[in-house]
Amino acid sequence: MRKVLSIVTAAALIGATLTACSGGGQTETTAAATEAATEAETEAAETEAEEAEAEEAATEAAETEAAETEAASGELTTIVVGASPAPHAEILHAAEDILAQKGYKLQVMEYVDYIQPNLALESGDLDANYFQHLPYLESFNEENGTDLVSAAAIHYEPFGIYAGKTASLEDLADGAVVAVPNDTSNEARALLLLEAQGLIKLKEGADLTVTKNDIVENPKNLELYEMEAAQIPRIIEDVDIAVINGNYAIDAGFKVADALAVEDAESIAATTYGNVIAVRAGEENNEAVQALVEALTSDEVKEFMETTYEGAVVPLF
Numbered sequence: 001m002r003k004v005l006s007i008v009t010a011a012a013l014i015g016a017t018l019t020a021c022s023g024g025g026q027t028e029t030t031a032a033a034t035e036a037a038t039e040a041e042t043e044a045a046e047t048e049a050e051e052a053e054a055e056e057a058a059t060e061a062a063e064t065e066a067a068e069t070e071a072a073s074g075e076l077t078t079i080v081v082g083a084s085p086a087p088h089a090e091i092l093h094a095a096e097d098i099l100a101q102k103g104y105k106l107q108v109m110e111y112v113d114y115i116q117p118n119l120a121l122e123s124g125d126l127d128a129n130y131f132q133h134l135p136y137l138e139s140f141n142e143e144n145g146t147d148l149v150s151a152a153a154i155h156y157e158p159f160g161i162y163a164g165k166t167a168s169l170e171d172l173a174d175g176a177v178v179a180v181p182n183d184t185s186n187e188a189r190a191l192l193l194l195e196a197q198g199l200i201k202l203k204e205g206a207d208l209t210v211t212k213n214d215i216v217e218n219p220k221n222l223e224l225y226e227m228e229a230a231q232i233p234r235i236i237e238d239v240d241i242a243v244i245n246g247n248y249a250i251d252a253g254f255k256v257a258d259a260l261a262v263e264d265a266e267s268i269a270a271t272t273y274g275n276v277i278a279v280r281a282g283e284e285n286n287e288a289v290q291a292l293v294e295a296l297t298s299d300e301v302k303e304f305m306e307t308t309y310e311g312a313v314v315p316l317f
Contacts, residue, residue, distance in 0.1 A: 076105035079288045082117035082129035084230075085110050086251040087305070087313050088275070091155070092130060094304040095295040102291040113230050114140075114183065121278060122146045128289060130154065130296075131247065133273040135185035135208055143184075147281040152293040153274030155305060156314045157246025159193050160259030166240040169197055169260050175221050179242035181229035187211065189269045190243035194222075197261050208272060246312055247275075256312045265314075274316045 079099070083089040089108050096106045109126065111117040117129040118140050132140075134150055141148055164179070166172050178199075180190040188208045194200050201217035202210050212224050227235070229245050233252035236242045241260065244252075249259075256262055263269050277296065279289050295301065297317040305313045 076100060076103055077288065078105045078107055079127045079292060080107045080109060080125070081292065082109045082111055082120055082126045082131065084117075084131040084247050084251070085112065087155075087157070087247055087309055088130045090308070091296065091301060091305060091313070095292075095298070095301050098295040098298055098300060099291060102295065104288060104291055106292075113228065118144070118146060118148060118278070121148060121280065124280075128277050128279045128292060130275065130277050132278065133185070133275055135188075135272060136183065137276065137278055139184045148278050149281045149284060150276035151279050151284045151289050152297070153276050153316045154293075154296050155316055156270060156274050157250075157312060158256060158262045158265075158314070159189055159246060159269060159273075160244055160249055160254070160256060160263075161193060161197070161261040162236060162242050162244055162249065162254055162259055164236045164239045164241055169199065169241070172199070172220055172222070172240060175223060176240035177223045177225050177238075179225045179227060179232045179235060179239045181232065181243070181245065182226035183229065184209075184211070186229055186245060187226065189263075189273065191215070192267070192269055193243060193261065193263055196264065196267065208268065250309065250312050256310070 081092055083092055089110050092106060092108050099106050109117075109120070111120075111131065114132060114136065117126065117131055118137075120126045121129045122144075128151065134153070137148060137150060140146060161169070166176060178194070180194075181187050185208060188210045191200065191202060191210055191212065191214075192206065192208075195202050195206070199220065199222060200215050203214045203216050206214060212226075225239055230248055232242050232244050233248055233254070236244075244254065246256075249256075277289070277293055279286070283289055297315075302315045302317065305315050
């Protein structure tokens with residue numbers, strides 16, 4: 001602004017000086033003075049506009065920087081999710097940055113069993129959990145009086161039969177011991193997979209509610225060793241073969257390519273046992289829950305599943 005005032009003052013002095021001169025050249029001198037004053041005013045206006053534009057740009061830059069700083073330093077809303085270590089916790093961590101962009105900080109609580117994460121969710125210690133399929137969730141509700149629901153199905157993990165003391169299904173001896181999960185829905189799934197391999201025959205119309213009592217033919221007299229699903233990989237060397245949940249197989253370092261048999265993609269199990277985000281009833285449309293679902297069903301997370309697990313985890317979106 002000082003520069004502008006100097007230019008205007010100079011123009012005024014020039015005009016005053018020339019106007020005060022006398023003689024025959026007065027008209028020409030006055031015209032020259034007027035032109036000089038006009039140029040000075042124009043230059044002053046342009047300078048003032050440039051300074052105003054620069055000041056506005058600086059203000060906008062300062063506001064943008066302040067907004068970015070506020071966003072960066074602002075506290076994110078924490079969402080606590082229970083999960084089994086693999087693949088669920090790993091998949092959740094792959095979605096952390098996406099959730100942060102949505103305004104949420106993800107806290108993952110890992111569990112090595114199928115009981116505690118549902119109890120923790122029911123009690124309010126968790127905002128959601130991610131480790132189970134819908135049939136198990138419904139069975140758990142019925143057996144424990146809980147009221148948990150699915151907010152979305154995220155992926156499917158093929159059940160597999162893995163070698164223990166016996167290297168192949170053809171080599172199974174009479175009376176061979178087969179480890180299977182002891183919870184209702186997963187045992188049914190294991191039995192259906194064993195039937196698909198011709199090792200047993202279940203009653204007609206067998207579905208996801210079958211138990212070992214529904215076996216009508218057992219030509220090899222297989223002995224079913226029922227135990228908690230999470231523990232099966234640890235005792236696989238003590239049994240002939242084991243039917244293992246996909247997540248526990250991954251956690252134990254087993255690969256689908258090494259399985260003696262895997263659920264068919266068109267089987268009833270494959271179309272039913274999608275792993276879900278579970279929440280308390282009535283919270284399915286909670287903003288935080290929806291943000292979690294959107295993050296887990298993003299293209300980035302889908303690519304992570306496909307490249308990391310090589311068929312052991314199949315996205316359902």
